[in-house]
Amino acid sequence: MAWSVAAETDSMRLNMTAGVTDVSQRVYDLHMTILYICVAIGIVVFGVMFWAILHHRKSKGAVAASFHESTKVEILWTLIPFVILILMAIPATQTLLAMEDTTESDITVQITGSQWKWHYRYFDEDVEFYSLLATTRAQIANERDKRDNYLLEVNRPLVLPIGKKVRFLITSQDVIHSWWVPDFAVKKDANPGFINEAWTRIDKPGVYRGQCAELCGKDHGFMPIVVIAKSQDEYQQWLQATKTAQRAAYEEEQRLLAMEMSMDELMSLGEQVYGTRCAMCHQINGEGIPGAFPALAGQGVSIDPARKLEHISLVVHGRSGTAMQAFGPQLSLKELAAVITYERNAWGNNTGESVQAAEVQAVMDGKAL
Known part of the structure; x- marks a missing residue:
């Protein structure tokens, strides 16, 4: 299936999208050219076949001829496909x-895939962020009032200018993904x-x-891509606003280091963060998935007072060789503190x-362990 601006309101396409x-x-034109060539070949081949069947049938007194190989015919039916393939290959x-x-x-x-989100980093600009599915699990589970693109919406889209050549450097943090x-x-x-x-150069x-096009795990279907193409002026305004917001967030975190959040504030924010980042593996009730993702409710580091620092380190740094990611680079200090408090x-x-x-x-900083 192809998604585009028009496809958000139109019915499902029966052909490739021409794109922007x-x-x-060029890909679309190539596809159509080869399709027309194949159609023409089909018409010729089946036309000759049906003509032969009709005009050389037994009821018309046709008698099967007896003949052996013809060098000219062999050369001809080898040369014609060869020429067609060359014309298609160019x-x-x-x-x-x-x-x-x-x-x-x-x-x-730079685009980095991980289970199950995308990370974008703009070279030569102090801008980077994670992009996740914006629709909550509760909204997904609700059978009514679903938006057309409820599985194709993200909290932070990739923003690009039109008319500029954009190079993508694509890699992964864990398993094979596919940016499509x-x-x-x-x-x-x-x-x-x-x-x-x-690379791409967007025209309008x-x-x-788009979506991740590689089966990358249990939540492969919840890893959408959204790109917003803006004019050069609008893109520069967005870039500057994003830099300002990220600097403000950093300064807020520095102020937060000298403050203490109340338990109610931590639990409220922690529940939100857990629902969007952790529930997909550990489940909304903290019971986990036996054999795949450990439970947090009533067991493990979540309830042991002596393992509080280990709990923090596990969320911040992840655990090598498992699906537990390092959330330190993904969440703010406030969000990390809140979600760990919530889990405990x-x-x-x-x-x-x-x-x-x-x-x-x-x-x-490695000062607590």
Whole structure:
């Protein structure tokens, strides 16, 4: 299925989308050219076959001829397909070379896939962020009032300018993912330990949607991509606003280190963070999935007062060789403190312990263990 601005309101397409880039248009044109060639071949082959069946049938007194190989016929039916394949290969090769030419780019964005989110980092700009499915599990479970794109919405879309060549450096943090936006004719695997390149130049502003196109785990279907293409002026305004917001967030975290949040505030925020980041594995009730994801309710580091720092470290740094990711780079100090506090006090755990931003920072700096 192809998603585009028009596809958000139109019915499902029966053909490829022409896209909004020069490369996507070339891919579409190539697809249609080869389709027409195949249709023409089919018409000729089946036309000759049906003509032979009708005009050389037994009821018309046709007698089967007896003959052996013809060198001329052998050469002819070998040469014709060869010429057709060459005619198809020339535009296909030209299109493929254009798709792989990432030179002379204006902007470079590093894309890192992980279970189950995307991380975007703009080279030469102090801007990076994670992009996750914006629809909550409760909304997904609700059978009524679903929006058309409820599984194709993210909290932070990738924003790009139109008319600029954008190079993508695509990799993965854990398993193989695939960054796919049909309107750009970009579909590139994100392999852990490797960097693949792709590029695009968007012709017109709009919202363009895609998905991870590689089966990457239990929540593979909840890993959408949203790209918003803006004019150059609007893009610069967004870039500046994002830089300002990120600097403000950093300054807020520094102030937070000297403060203590109340238990009610920590639990309220922690429940929100847990629902969007942790519930997909450990379940909304903290019971986990036996054999896959450990339970947090009534057992483990979540209830042991002596393992509080271990709990913080596990959330911040993750656990190598497991699906437990490092959330230190993904969440703010406030969110980390809140979600750990929530895990230690929800579902009847009731340790009565709160975790503050300063404690999280100490673990990040390696001063607490």
